[in-house]
Amino acid sequence: MMEVLLGSAVIVVLVVGMSAGLLLLRRRLLPDTGLDVSVNDAVHLAARRGATLLGVLHDAGIGIPAACGGSGTCGLCRVTVTGAGAGTPQATERGVLSASDRRAHVRLACQTRLRGDCAVRVPDDILSAGGGVVCTVASTRMLAPLIREIVVDLPQEHPTEFRAGDFMQVTAPPYRLDFRSLDVPTAFADAWEISGWREMRVASDAEVTRAYSLASRPEDAGRAVFNIRLAVPPAGREDTVPPGIVSSWLFSLKAGDAITLSGPFGDFHVQPTGRDMVFVGGGVGMAPLRAMIHQELGHGTQRHIRYFYGARSAADLFYSDEFTALSTRHDNFGWTPALSEPAPGDRWHGATGFVHEVLWAEMSRHPAPEECEYYLCGPPVMISAVLATLERLGVEPLFIFYDDFGA
Known part of the structure; x- marks a missing residue:
C-alpha cells in the first residue's frame, strides 16, 4: 500500500511540475503583454495576447459598432487590419466577409484575436468621436410584440443633422431587470x-x-429615433441563452430617463443618382429605410420609390x-407590406408570402428591374433571400446596398 501511495505522489508531483514548467515556458516564449x-x-x-481586437478598441474608447455581442454575425465591426499579429480570418468571418473584403485585409474586430503587433x-x-453624450428619453411606445420605438432629445450642443442611414452607439450601464x-x-x-x-430576468455588471x-425623419430634428x-x-433555450443585454435595458426605459449616445456614424446611404429606388426591409431593418424614404420625399425627389416590407403577422407590422x-x-x-403567416384574425387582404417572393412577383413585371437601385435592411436570412x-x-451587385442585423 505504501508503494502505491508513494508512486501516486510522485506522479502528481511530476504532473504539477511539468504543468508549471510549460506555463513558465509559454509565458517566456509567448508573453501576454x-x-x-x-x-x-x-x-x-x-494589448494583451489573445485579446479580441474589438475589446482592445472599445477599452480605448474607440467606438467600433457591434450589434451581435461578439458572435460575428452582424458584420458591423469591420476594420482593415494588416500585420501577422492579427492571424488569419476565422470561419465565422468567411461567412460574413466577401472574397474581395478578405483580399483587402478587412476583418471582423470581434473575431480577431491578437497574436502580435498589427495596424488597424x-x-x-469613429476615431475622433470621443466619449458619448448623455441625453434624455422623450418618449417610448411599443410598436410590435418585440419592437419598441424610443425617441431621445439631444442636447442643443450636439449635432442634430443626421444623414438617413446613419446609426448611433448606445451604452447601457450596469443594471438588473x-x-x-x-x-x-x-x-x-x-x-x-x-x-x-x-x-x-437579465443582469449586467458592466457597461x-x-x-x-436611426429611424429619424426630417421633422424629428433635435431628436434621435430608434x-x-x-x-x-x-424557444426551448431560455435557461441557457440570456436575453439581449442592451435591448433589454432599452425596453425598460421611460420618458425622462438618461441615455448615453455617441455618433452618428455610418456609410449606408442613398446614392446621388437618378435611378428608381427599391427598398426591402424586415424587422427593425425598418429604421434606416424609414429615414431614407422620408429624407428623399422630404427633399422633393422625382425618383420613383418602392418599399417592400416583410412581417410575419399584422401584429408585427408597424x-x-x-x-x-x-x-x-x-x-x-x-x-x-407582405405577411408571411397572417393570423386568422388579421383579415389580411394584402400581399402574402415572404418578402423576397413578393419582390419577385412585382419586380419581374418591371420593364427594367436591373436599372433600379436596391436598398436592403433586415435579418441576414432575409438579406440572403433578397x-x-x-x-x-x-x-448587378454595384446597384445593391444593404445592411443586415445579425444580432
Whole structure:
C-alpha cells in the first residue's frame, strides 16, 4: 500500500511540475503583454495576447459598432487590419466577409484575436468621436410584440443633422431587470404571456455598447429615433441563452430617463443618382429605410420609390398607416407590406408570402428591374433571400446596398 501511495505522489508531483514548467515556458516564449496596435497611424494601443481586437478598441474608447455581442454575425465591426499579429480570418468571418473584403485585409474586430503587433484602419469619424453624450428619453411606445420605438432629445450642443442611414452607439450601464416590471400594452400582453417573456430576468455588471440605426425623419430634428427589437432567447433555450443585454435595458426605459449616445456614424446611404429606388426591409431593418424614404420625399425627389416590407403577422407590422399616407400624398412612392403567416384574425387582404417572393412577383413585371437601385435592411436570412432574388432579376451587385442585423 505504501508503494502505491508513494508512486501516486510522485506522479502528481511530476504532473504539477511539468504543468508549471510549460506555463513558465509559454509565458517566456509567448508573453501576454506588450503588443502594439497602431490605429490609423495616429494612436498606439497596448494589448494583451489573445485579446479580441474589438475589446482592445472599445477599452480605448474607440467606438467600433457591434450589434451581435461578439458572435460575428452582424458584420458591423469591420476594420482593415494588416500585420501577422492579427492571424488569419476565422470561419465565422468567411461567412460574413466577401472574397474581395478578405483580399483587402478587412476583418471582423470581434473575431480577431491578437497574436502580435498589427495596424488597424477605422473610419476617421469613429476615431475622433470621443466619449458619448448623455441625453434624455422623450418618449417610448411599443410598436410590435418585440419592437419598441424610443425617441431621445439631444442636447442643443450636439449635432442634430443626421444623414438617413446613419446609426448611433448606445451604452447601457450596469443594471438588473425583472421583465415582470416592464409596461406591456394590452394589445401585446397575450403574446408576452404565451411566449413566457414575462418570466425572463437579465443582469449586467458592466457597461455594454451596441449600435442601432436611426429611424429619424426630417421633422424629428433635435431628436434621435430608434426602433429597438428585444433580443429574446430561442424557444426551448431560455435557461441557457440570456436575453439581449442592451435591448433589454432599452425596453425598460421611460420618458425622462438618461441615455448615453455617441455618433452618428455610418456609410449606408442613398446614392446621388437618378435611378428608381427599391427598398426591402424586415424587422427593425425598418429604421434606416424609414429615414431614407422620408429624407428623399422630404427633399422633393422625382425618383420613383418602392418599399417592400416583410412581417410575419399584422401584429408585427408597424408604421403601416404612415407609409400608406405617404403613398397617397406622393405619386412617385409605392408601399407593399407582405405577411408571411397572417393570423386568422388579421383579415389580411394584402400581399402574402415572404418578402423576397413578393419582390419577385412585382419586380419581374418591371420593364427594367436591373436599372433600379436596391436598398436592403433586415435579418441576414432575409438579406440572403433578397440577394438571390435580385440575381435572378439580373441586378448587378454595384446597384445593391444593404445592411443586415445579425444580432
